[in-house]
Amino acid sequence: MAEKLLMRALAGETLPTPPAWMMRQAGRYLPEYKATRAKAGDFLSLCYNPDLAAEVTLQPIRRFGFDAAILFADILLIPDALGADLWFVTGEGPRLSTITGQGDFDALKPADAVHDHLSPVYETLKILSRELPSDVALIGFAGAPWTVATYMIAGRGTPDQAPAHALKDTNRPLFEALLERITEATIEYLSAQIDAGAEVVKLFDSWAGSLKGDDFRRYALEPAKRIIAELKARHPGVPVIAFPREAGDGYIGFARETGADCVALDNSVSAEWAVKNVQVDGCVQGNLAPGHMVTGGQPLIDEVRRIKAAFAGGPHIFNLGHGITPDADPENVTLMLETLRG
Ligand code: CP3
Numbered sequence: 001m002a003e004k005l006l007m008r009a010l011a012g013e014t015l016p017t018p019p020a021w022m023m024r025q026a027g028r029y030l031p032e033y034k035a036t037r038a039k040a041g042d043f044l045s046l047c048y049n050p051d052l053a054a055e056v057t058l059q060p061i062r063r064f065g066f067d068a069a070i071l072f073a074d075i076l077l078i079p080d081a082l083g084a085d086l087w088f089v090t091g092e093g094p095r096l097s098t099i100t101g102q103g104d105f106d107a108l109k110p111a112d113a114v115h116d117h118l119s120p121v122y123e124t125l126k127i128l129s130r131e132l133p134s135d136v137a138l139i140g141f142a143g144a145p146w147t148v149a150t151y152m153i154a155g156r157g158t159p160d161q162a163p164a165h166a167l168k169d170t171n172r173p174l175f176e177a178l179l180e181r182i183t184e185a186t187i188e189y190l191s192a193q194i195d196a197g198a199e200v201v202k203l204f205d206s207w208a209g210s211l212k213g214d215d216f217r218r219y220a221l222e223p224a225k226r227i228i229a230e231l232k233a234r235h236p237g238v239p240v241i242a243f244p245r246e247a248g249d250g251y252i253g254f255a256r257e258t259g260a261d262c263v264a265l266d267n268s269v270s271a272e273w274a275v276k277n278v279q280v281d282g283c284v285q286g287n288l289a290p291g292h293m294v295t296g297g298q299p300l301i302d303e304v305r306r307i308k309a310a311f312a313g314g315p316h317i318f319n320l321g322h323g324i325t326p327d328a329d330p331e332n333v334t335l336m337l338e339t340l341r342g
Contacts, residue, residue: 019067024323075143111184129197140198144205209246267321271310293328
């Protein structure tokens with residue numbers, strides 16, 4: 001059988017129709033997701049239930065026929081494994097115990113805690129490797145250290161990551177020790193995901209854009225480079241997608257410097273700019289604005305055609321610039337794929 005389309009694009013091949021998947025493709029815009037989550041009880045119980053997590057991973061594949069499935073889990077499972085308290089407040093988001101001083105850090109577990117604690121996630125991947133259609137690629141993921149640290153320090157999502165910046169600026173040794181612990185845990189976690197069947201892994205640095213200048217290099221680029229180097233040493237040939245969201249000019253050279261096989265683009269950069277500045281180094285993913293999944297219609301059709309055409313001269317994976325939102329209409333996902341595939 002010919003290699004999966006997603007793997008071909010990641011290997012640098014220019015395809016007539018790019019492979020497609022969507023960030024947060026399993027989620028609350030799908031009635032079948034909401035039904036399965038209700039069966040699990042809550043979001044975290046769903047993440048730790050391999051049969052149900054595999055089921056929600058498969059739902060968007062069955063409904064839409066995407067070229068890739070992304071493991072159903074969350075970037076905050078690493079803090080959970082490291083011993084942080086974690087819970088989700090419906091309609092608001094995650095809550096965690098905070099890290100403000102040395103004592104909070106000293107209470108964390110060592111990085112290899114991810115092996116036992118996250119074994120249900122590896123089980124989900126094993127189920128998916130058996131059950132996915134043979135032309136669909138399986139993507140594993142983790143949050144990048146900076147993004148995970150922003151939640152661990154603040155104990156919640158923050159609009160400007162101020163608590164994490166404050167810790168960085170007032171107690172750099174503690175901040176760097178935390179980043180180091182998350183980096184080590186992420187290497188172990190992603191490596192175990194690959195052993196369990198992930199064919200590609202993606203590193204989500206959702207808050208990379210708030211790191212400026214030298215901080216971007218030290219806390220977004222360097223950790224990604226280290227994680228990728230270690231994964232490449234342990235698992236040669238397994239591609240890595242990096243997503244330094246809202247990095248702006250930081251996208252330039254990011255793949256080259258970190259060794260990532262693909263850079264995912266948010267929708268604040270234009271496709272034309274990204275072709276000249278990022279796709280020159282290899283595969284890019286993106287970058288349709290998620291709002292089109294809510295509004296649909298001719299603007300959605302026009303945007304899909306424009307993005308497809310703009311990136312057509314090089315390797316490209318079609319995706320949104322960020323996650324699909326709960327108010328999206330599943331019909332618009334179908335329209336997006338029909339437009340893309342013609
Ligand atoms: O993409 C997928 O379909 C795979 C599963 C996945 C989830 N979260 C499931 C989820 C992935 C890849 C993530 C990544 C994630 N999680 C990120 C990075 C990507 C991004 O969006 O920037 C971040 C920052 C998180 C942390 C997180 N998890 C937040 C801030 C929230 C609350 C906000 C929200 O969207 O609800 C979550 C919850 C979450 N993670 C949900 C899902 C489906 C919704 C939970 C529910 O069912 O109520």
